[in-house]
Amino acid sequence: MFYHFKELQYPSKPERPDPAYAKRLQEILGGQFGEITTTMQYLMQGFNTRADAKFRDLILDIATEEIGHIEMAATMIARLLNESPTEEQEKAYKSDPALAAVIDGENPLNYIVAGAGAMAVDAEGNAWTSDYIISSGNLLADFRANFNLESQGRLQVVRLYNMTDDRGVKDLLSFFIARETAHQNIWREAIHDLENREGDIVVPTTFPREKQFNEVAYDFYNFSEGEESTKGPWTSGPAPDSKGEFQYYDRPVSYGKEPHLKSAHPKLHNTME
Amino acid sequence: MFYHFKELQYPSKPERPDPAYAKRLQEILGGQFGEITTTMQYLMQGFNTRADAKFRDLILDIATEEIGHIEMAATMIARLLNESPTEEQEKAYKSDPALAAVIDGENPLNYIVAGAGAMAVDAEGNAWTSDYIISSGNLLADFRANFNLESQGRLQVVRLYNMTDDRGVKDLLSFFIARETAHQNIWREAIHDLENREGDIVVPTTFPREKQFNEVAYDFYNFSEGEESTKGPWTSGPAPDSKGEFQYYDRPVSYGKEPHLKSAHPKLHNTME
Amino acid sequence: MFYHFKELQYPSKPERPDPAYAKRLQEILGGQFGEITTTMQYLMQGFNTRADAKFRDLILDIATEEIGHIEMAATMIARLLNESPTEEQEKAYKSDPALAAVIDGENPLNYIVAGAGAMAVDAEGNAWTSDYIISSGNLLADFRANFNLESQGRLQVVRLYNMTDDRGVKDLLSFFIARETAHQNIWREAIHDLENREGDIVVPTTFPREKQFNEVAYDFYNFSEGEESTKGPWTSGPAPDSKGEFQYYDRPVSYGKEPHLKSAHPKLHNTME
Amino acid sequence: MFYHFKELQYPSKPERPDPAYAKRLQEILGGQFGEITTTMQYLMQGFNTRADAKFRDLILDIATEEIGHIEMAATMIARLLNESPTEEQEKAYKSDPALAAVIDGENPLNYIVAGAGAMAVDAEGNAWTSDYIISSGNLLADFRANFNLESQGRLQVVRLYNMTDDRGVKDLLSFFIARETAHQNIWREAIHDLENREGDIVVPTTFPREKQFNEVAYDFYNFSEGEESTKGPWTSGPAPDSKGEFQYYDRPVSYGKEPHLKSAHPKLHNTME
Amino acid sequence: MFYHFKELQYPSKPERPDPAYAKRLQEILGGQFGEITTTMQYLMQGFNTRADAKFRDLILDIATEEIGHIEMAATMIARLLNESPTEEQEKAYKSDPALAAVIDGENPLNYIVAGAGAMAVDAEGNAWTSDYIISSGNLLADFRANFNLESQGRLQVVRLYNMTDDRGVKDLLSFFIARETAHQNIWREAIHDLENREGDIVVPTTFPREKQFNEVAYDFYNFSEGEESTKGPWTSGPAPDSKGEFQYYDRPVSYGKEPHLKSAHPKLHNTME
Amino acid sequence: MFYHFKELQYPSKPERPDPAYAKRLQEILGGQFGEITTTMQYLMQGFNTRADAKFRDLILDIATEEIGHIEMAATMIARLLNESPTEEQEKAYKSDPALAAVIDGENPLNYIVAGAGAMAVDAEGNAWTSDYIISSGNLLADFRANFNLESQGRLQVVRLYNMTDDRGVKDLLSFFIARETAHQNIWREAIHDLENREGDIVVPTTFPREKQFNEVAYDFYNFSEGEESTKGPWTSGPAPDSKGEFQYYDRPVSYGKEPHLKSAHPKLHNTME
Ligand SMILES: [Ca+2]
Ligand SMILES: [Ca+2]
Ligand SMILES: [Ca+2]
Ligand SMILES: [Ca+2]
Ligand SMILES: [Ca+2]
Ligand SMILES: [Ca+2]
Incomplete structure (x- = not known):
């Protein structure tokens, strides 16, 4: 009130x-x-x-x-x-x-x-x-x-x-x-x-870390030509959460392949393959 | 590109x-x-x-x-x-x-x-x-x-x-x-x-501090009954920007008086006093 | 405050x-x-x-x-x-x-x-x-x-x-x-x-009545087949503002003729007549 | 059509x-x-x-x-x-x-x-x-x-x-x-x-009045300093619906107490008490 | 009406x-x-x-x-x-x-x-x-x-x-x-x-073609790996407007260089280089 | 990616x-x-x-x-x-x-x-x-x-x-x-x-034509005074889909009668007939 x-x-x-x-x-x-x-x-x-x-x-x-x-x-x-x-x-x-x-x-x-x-x-x-x-x-x-x-x-x-x-x-x-x-x-x-x-800075702090795909949790991917972004402190050394080290990759990494979607229901009248 | x-x-x-x-x-x-x-x-x-x-x-x-x-x-x-x-x-x-x-x-x-x-x-x-x-x-x-x-x-x-x-x-x-x-x-x-x-955390850091109304720049006003908010570190001690001390006021402070607006232009056909 | x-x-x-x-x-x-x-x-x-x-x-x-x-x-x-x-x-x-x-x-x-x-x-x-x-x-x-x-x-x-x-x-x-x-x-x-x-109910009350097109200020136009709308008190008798009498028209009245817009500037690249 | x-x-x-x-x-x-x-x-x-x-x-x-x-x-x-x-x-x-x-x-x-x-x-x-x-x-x-x-x-x-x-x-x-x-x-x-x-002006007129909290249905609460609002006809006398009398309260009345919400589901990862 | x-x-x-x-x-x-x-x-x-x-x-x-x-x-x-x-x-x-x-x-x-x-x-x-x-x-x-x-x-x-x-x-x-x-x-x-x-299908038809950068008006740029898009009729042959031939480029072409914006006015308090 | x-x-x-x-x-x-x-x-x-x-x-x-x-x-x-x-x-x-x-x-x-x-x-x-x-x-x-x-x-x-x-x-x-x-x-x-x-231009081409109300699928209704709209090719002759002939009607045709909605649930407190 x-x-x-x-x-x-x-x-x-x-x-x-x-x-x-x-x-x-x-x-x-x-x-x-x-x-x-x-x-x-x-x-x-x-x-x-x-x-x-x-x-x-x-x-x-x-x-x-x-x-x-x-x-x-x-x-x-x-x-x-x-x-x-x-x-x-x-x-x-x-x-x-x-x-x-x-x-x-x-x-x-x-x-x-x-x-x-x-x-x-x-x-x-x-x-x-x-x-x-x-x-x-x-x-x-x-x-x-x-x-x-x-x-x-x-x-x-x-x-x-x-x-x-x-x-x-x-x-x-x-x-x-x-x-x-x-x-x-x-x-x-x-x-x-x-x-x-x-005791953590990564929101939400209560989610169990082992459930995330930890392999990429400190990676920095260079998604463009040139390496200017490496001039800052965010591509190497300990991360601010004190739980990992920044890792730099010169090229983006692909874990998945090209997707192919299955046909939709014919009653939707989409264009089909 | x-x-x-x-x-x-x-x-x-x-x-x-x-x-x-x-x-x-x-x-x-x-x-x-x-x-x-x-x-x-x-x-x-x-x-x-x-x-x-x-x-x-x-x-x-x-x-x-x-x-x-x-x-x-x-x-x-x-x-x-x-x-x-x-x-x-x-x-x-x-x-x-x-x-x-x-x-x-x-x-x-x-x-x-x-x-x-x-x-x-x-x-x-x-x-x-x-x-x-x-x-x-x-x-x-x-x-x-x-x-x-x-x-x-x-x-x-x-x-x-x-x-x-x-x-x-x-x-x-x-x-x-x-x-x-x-x-x-x-x-x-x-x-x-x-x-x-x-060298500062208050955005924008480049605005001259003397131009702000400094008197209130570290005040905490208690705008509601009760003092639960004083249980945290934000009502006393040095502020995070290291440029002032938090100051607690039990009651809000008023620097201005009740406003009285002048009549609007009659061609706007407002309700006038 | x-x-x-x-x-x-x-x-x-x-x-x-x-x-x-x-x-x-x-x-x-x-x-x-x-x-x-x-x-x-x-x-x-x-x-x-x-x-x-x-x-x-x-x-x-x-x-x-x-x-x-x-x-x-x-x-x-x-x-x-x-x-x-x-x-x-x-x-x-x-x-x-x-x-x-x-x-x-x-x-x-x-x-x-x-x-x-x-x-x-x-x-x-x-x-x-x-x-x-x-x-x-x-x-x-x-x-x-x-x-x-x-x-x-x-x-x-x-x-x-x-x-x-x-x-x-x-x-x-x-x-x-x-x-x-x-x-x-x-x-x-x-x-x-x-x-x-x-002293009036028509907002804004301060606009001079003689400046409106008074001829139509109490007209009710029948814009659809049938006359059911005449069963209510809004098509005849004195209007609530006490300044006019409702007037019923069986057919809508047209005061204007068909509009013909002039060509737009050619640099707008519209379709022209 | x-x-x-x-x-x-x-x-x-x-x-x-x-x-x-x-x-x-x-x-x-x-x-x-x-x-x-x-x-x-x-x-x-x-x-x-x-x-x-x-x-x-x-x-x-x-x-x-x-x-x-x-x-x-x-x-x-x-x-x-x-x-x-x-x-x-x-x-x-x-x-x-x-x-x-x-x-x-x-x-x-x-x-x-x-x-x-x-x-x-x-x-x-x-x-x-x-x-x-x-x-x-x-x-x-x-x-x-x-x-x-x-x-x-x-x-x-x-x-x-x-x-x-x-x-x-x-x-x-x-x-x-x-x-x-x-x-x-x-x-x-x-x-x-x-x-x-x-036969009523309060919308919807068909809701049974006894089901509303009638005690406050004609109250005017003074939610601010000063009593200018009492200068108008809306704080005393019979109300326009002819079913009650306006009642003026100098101070707002509180029927409820301070709410304390229970914790949310932990899987929502809110901040908890 | x-x-x-x-x-x-x-x-x-x-x-x-x-x-x-x-x-x-x-x-x-x-x-x-x-x-x-x-x-x-x-x-x-x-x-x-x-x-x-x-x-x-x-x-x-x-x-x-x-x-x-x-x-x-x-x-x-x-x-x-x-x-x-x-x-x-x-x-x-x-x-x-x-x-x-x-x-x-x-x-x-x-x-x-x-x-x-x-x-x-x-x-x-x-x-x-x-x-x-x-x-x-x-x-x-x-x-x-x-x-x-x-x-x-x-x-x-x-x-x-x-x-x-x-x-x-x-x-x-x-x-x-x-x-x-x-x-x-x-x-x-x-x-x-x-x-x-x-007499044309390209809207607006009234804009003089010589004012557009004609060099790229029929180019198809392959902006992604693979050449599936060449399977259709839109990368070669006469274009539907009959005024040019589709031209296919395996790689996107860059006519411009990396942009460097000048500093903004200091009174805007942006981050400057 | x-x-x-x-x-x-x-x-x-x-x-x-x-x-x-x-x-x-x-x-x-x-x-x-x-x-x-x-x-x-x-x-x-x-x-x-x-x-x-x-x-x-x-x-x-x-x-x-x-x-x-x-x-x-x-x-x-x-x-x-x-x-x-x-x-x-x-x-x-x-x-x-x-x-x-x-x-x-x-x-x-x-x-x-x-x-x-x-x-x-x-x-x-x-x-x-x-x-x-x-x-x-x-x-x-x-x-x-x-x-x-x-x-x-x-x-x-x-x-x-x-x-x-x-x-x-x-x-x-x-x-x-x-x-x-x-x-x-x-x-x-x-x-x-x-x-x-x-093999068709009417989207979606895969909907069986016999399921639409074919009687009106090529009709042009004159919904306004005057016949200027007949000056174009869209009111007579074969339609572009080659599956019908445009048919012109001087007056709109009505297949339905005036609707009368039944009363809504009384608990919705609508105005009822
Ligand atoms: Ca993301
Ligand atoms: Ca503010
Ligand atoms: Ca209007
Ligand atoms: Ca309310
Ligand atoms: Ca574009
Ligand atoms: Ca339609």
Whole structure:
């Protein structure tokens, strides 16, 4: 059960309206790594987890913060779409019939559909989809997803920070960037906690190793001309899981032969051999 | 430019047809973490990267292997949908008109649309979408995405391994599981390589820290009743990036006040205050 | 800014596991009229509204309740997927290798992807999409959308109530049904409040009537054989907006003639007349 | 079975080409509340209804009109993309190689994919999806959906009317606005007809009230700080369904306790407590 | 402008209800090659075409027929979901509370969402999307799309015909199969008509051949081991367009060298070389 | 199994950066008829086919070439987004803070999400979806789909060729246009090969004609006013399949009567007659 405080976590007010920038900022609200994704991903992980109370609480603490991030992002976008000084607005009223402010680089949906409001879409107007969510029940896997989510998220906010001069916008983004620093550190810490406890880094750690085809579990196959990929530490030496040594193969190895599929049922009316 | 060898990387043949299991196996072909995702994610990262040749080559070596994984997964599914022993098939021919084999728990699209063929869909018949791809141009972020991809992928293959008795299927899956062990180790190694080189773990490492709202960059806010989340190492002590100390707040902190949006343009015909 | 209480708004525990029913119950979590839709629709309306504080507060009060509905629906689904009595589970452990419980009528994604967890999908496994959201900035229009949302929602919950014997499930659903009674009444009341204030029922009420093509604003055209549609009150008498009289036309009226499009630019290489 | 008349219901010809406006006008063709939605929603309701002939005929009369609205909207868009005076076109032919007219604010798909033709997409180029359709078999619910559809639709057309000076476009839109006035009135009338007949306003009216958790069926919970929401008529007095009194609660009430999920099957390889 | 006749083009009544088959039959209503696709594809082609009146009329004649096919398919599905003999229904009424008929292999959306009604979805419950539509303004290209559409469509109807014993269903399908025979013949004839008139088969025929890189316009590259592909007529002899000779290359030819991308702007915070 | 050569099939380098054109060029990478579609469509057809080795090899030869087309298209887009001469870039660095180049007509996702990289989306930023794929197991049907794919593809590349002056871009496109000439010829040849072998053109050729409702298999129904459609060869004379004569009907013929659906189960709470 949730409760709403009317105060924002951080001020969210631009210096001036900028519909074209509002369109871009939609990415951090309704994009693949935006606030709706973080909220919904953490909520689903938290509601579904069977792990220790400390993990469930950790996830839901951050999830609940993220709902407030949706609030700040939506508020900023609504204001970028609209909050013009009154005089300017007056002028716009008189120029009949065009909504003059509504013409350069904006997302037309923000006006036609949402009446100068934020929408749950990305910077190209694509609807948010729960395909963005990652929630598997295996927290080591999911915390890696969360670590990636906050990494991609901070990267995108930084890029957007570099695309505006508006001090109000930059101020809010500097807050988001800092919180994503915090969250990257937290998920990293939680990953280490789980890796130590499970004694392995290969997800899922509980699958018996002898059941996998171990012969190829540390092989690196060179699937292209040239050997540039051998310049990195991933083709020789002990692997990070401390359970094997990387092995390099100059050419891909084939264990199977050419497949020949049998005819399908004639009632399917396929082309047959 | 690519080239095709007719041999499979590994044998892909079930002991017997099993349309209901074929439906589930579609997940590793066309699901969020299936072989089409790994292929397309790595291809896009590889074609777009501006980083060192060793990284580009690493990414494209694995990408090219993954195309062959699509091939094996599709072959297995096609055979699970169809490869019945001839006698059985004969019997089915005679029972007019129903395709008797086509009735229990299968994905009907595999028959109606694809003629007993694999499709680029997941275990519930959802079309594959490039929304699953992560490719940002920042390799530290993207290698975390890849590490997660191979973690979720291996987890799903293991679950599917546990849902069948067919030795042919289990054999192929044990190969995939091993390759995903290799790939988890490789991406982990590559992540460390980049973290060492960049001297930080917070993506993007090149954004000046003084521009973020540093005051909150290591705060943990307790957004829910109870303090279970303090049982883990993420609320106190040095953070993993070695640049700050976790700070715990019993209650969320509000830096902003309640927002009041100005009226929208009257020509938008919103409800006004 | 939001805060999480660990108690559920209402108990959410089935008598016994039922994966096939869990699949159906996904509809009220991630379907078109499920709890994610109500939550996100009300949040977006609330964050974006420029209307009176009483409306904003009304919307956000209900929005916040709805987040807790997601919580209860997800909890119920997770339990339907899993909460078997221990003895039974023990037996399942021993039967190697199949997850016996995982085979009849369930959504395989709930197991393969989510590890016996709820997902943000509908009863056919379709991802939730923000295309379901309605939020226009015009509250009279939007409250009609909300009234419909709670009507469709209650209808679906009632249908699901009729599809199970589990007393735990029925108990939770009887709570949802009652809340949707409350919400239908509330939105209806709010609609009347706005209609009275705006003095019209035709949205948007602020568009000057003389600018529409008034000649057809109360016409009913019979676009099909037979006159059954005249049996209702919508083809004659005063219209509900009290601003016109319904007028019935036995045949559709054409004001325009056959269109002839001019040739497109030759560089588009269309087929030309 | 349907039949096509070559005349348009109303003239659909702009004064001059305007590709950027054509992009916006796509919203009323292929957007959430555009003519394809109204057509398909009414067709599906009409083909599926088991109710009286007068309702079936009513729905299909309007559905059939709407197909003609698709025709007019598509014609207008095709002309906005192309119908330049011949001299101007001549000039464009000579300026090699760019399609000069094709560059400012247009949807590139209208040219690259459709050859200066209308498409079944919205103002941001998103494909139309049947997720927009509402058709439940319960006509009281569905007529509310229809009432909302014509409300949102008219609102959007009015906004688009305010975004152009072209008299040809405004003329067509004034026709759509008038028809949406008619349709709002008709659906409203039909809703009243059904409410009177069913003797209740809470959908579905046929579910026995004693089976819902009546205790909360008229409660208003204050889920946020402040009491602005009590300024409206929805927290006290008789509810519109005349079957209860609104009851206000200053704080949300919790009937359930914190959930603890049991461990999932070990073969799912989740993180366990 | 359209008009509706109440008679169906062909009877649409099953012998008995069959919800599991209804789910499959959804494919020809809302699938990639179902009746909604044919309707919408032909309508969009017809409304947008700038070609001769005979083509426009041809397309819209067939488009209008297809709307009636939606009607018959929807009617059949609604009846398969429901039309049980009364006695049987009586019995079902008494068995409280389960909807017994609603449990084996059906699409639950047909009941929960649509109340035993047809939906605009495919056999796996995926929403219909306008991504299925092909309409380019170039009729030679589009008639090939139409020819394919009727080919795939007839193939699917034939497969569905083979999956049922119900004589009512088979009767309607035999009608669809025959109409798709007619439409395949019609589009084929129209294709020949255009090819003859344009004097070429390579779309678009109006692009000057000398502007393409002619050197490779008839090459066949062997991109895989083995030479099985040379067994067909496509690697030697005159090409069907009579403007060149097929040329076979044992190995793919490379005209370009390895690409090296320049660094991106530092403000994008990519990983750099 | 596949192998990667580092050389491109053809050079892919623009003369100068052009982010707005890059946005358009995305269509041939991630659009309905772009290189990802051709690649995935041919791979799925090839992996699933049960027909002769010559067909399988033909399909996979072309499929493998197409992966290299993705590579060239992605490379070109990445360069159009970025490859400015160094001086210009220097200047851009200094103008703080805006990424000046990032503002006119570009797809913001290419920068915010992909860091000046290509994405698997179309010219309006819509994600690629496997809904674009056609693969039925019946090669006559599928080769028609392929013929259409290369027809629509070449049409779109030609349109894009006409929208730029950049000689580097035009050079690459002239290569694609030529290859699509080759592929149109190849699929046409393969279609004839199959039609000859199967002795019919109506897909599926193996369905017994006597089982279709032959009475209407060559009828042309005039579903609209006027007789323009009779000006073409599709309403009289022998049909292309040589198995019937086209028959023209001035008016549509109705074989069925008005449908009346029986009441649905009362537990579905529909509106009943
Ligand atoms: Ca956040
Ligand atoms: Ca793989
Ligand atoms: Ca609710
Ligand atoms: Ca309309
Ligand atoms: Ca048809
Ligand atoms: Ca190609």
